[in-house]
Amino acid sequence: MAAIIITKNTELMNRVIEEIKTCFDPEIPVDVWELGLIFELDLNDESELKVVMTLTSPNCPVAESLPAEVENKLRLLQGIKSVELKLTFEPTWTKEMMSEVAQLELGFM
Numbered sequence: 001m002a003a004i005i006i007t008k009n010t011e012l013m014n015r016v017i018e019e020i021k022t023c024f025d026p027e028i029p030v031d032v033w034e035l036g037l038i039f040e041l042d043l044n045d046e047s048e049l050k051v052v053m054t055l056t057s058p059n060c061p062v063a064e065s066l067p068a069e070v071e072n073k074l075r076l077l078q079g080i081k082s083v084e085l086k087l088t089f090e091p092t093w094t095k096e097m098m099s100e101v102a103q104l105e106l107g108f109m
Contacts, residue, residue, distance in 0.1 A: 003033075003036075003038045003039060003040060003041055004039065004040040004041070004042075005040075005041050006040075006041070006042040006043065007041070007042070007043035007044075008045065009043060009047070012043060012047065012079045012080070013041065013043050015077060015079070016041060016049065016074060016077065016080070017033060017041070019073050019074055019077050020032060020033045020070060020073075021033045021034070022073065023066065023069050023070050023073060025037075025055075025056065025060070025062060025066060026062060027061070027062075028056070028106070029105065030101075030102045030105050030106060032053070032066070032070065033099075034098065034099045034101050034102035034105075035056070035097070035098055035099075035102055036093065036097030036098045036099065036102070037053050037054050037056070037093065038052075038053050039052040039053060039054060039088065040052035046081055047079055047080055047081040047082075048080075048081050048082045048084070049074060049080050049081075049082065049083045049084070050083075050084045050085075050086070051070065051071070051074065051083065051084070051085045051086070052085075052086045052088055053067060053070065053085065053086075053087060053088070054087065054088055054089055054093045055067075055089075055093065056093050057093070058089050067085055067087050070085060071083050071085040095108060
């Protein structure tokens with residue numbers, strides 16, 4: 001499942017995605033973007049960013065820290081006015097949501 005990306009500013013959105021790729025689940029050596037944990041990115045004309053993400057499990061040991069890390073890094077990104085992050089568990093994350101890069105890295109391909 002690829003993230004839904006809504007924006008007119010592709011340059012800023014590319015920087016958003018690159019910043020997200022610096023966030024890792026400490027138990028899995030793959031970033032949250034490649035893991036498929038980001039469901040939606042919506043960057044409006046006022047540079048306000050909305051993020052919908054999930055975790056590999058509701059009982060994930062980093063359930064509090066990982067979303068906060070993503071949100072905090074995006075807040076510091078030059079050009080972003082505000083960030084609203086929503087954590088969801090619908091749909092439930094599955095390994096099929098990972099990119100081919102992540103599947104290769106983790107030996108699923």
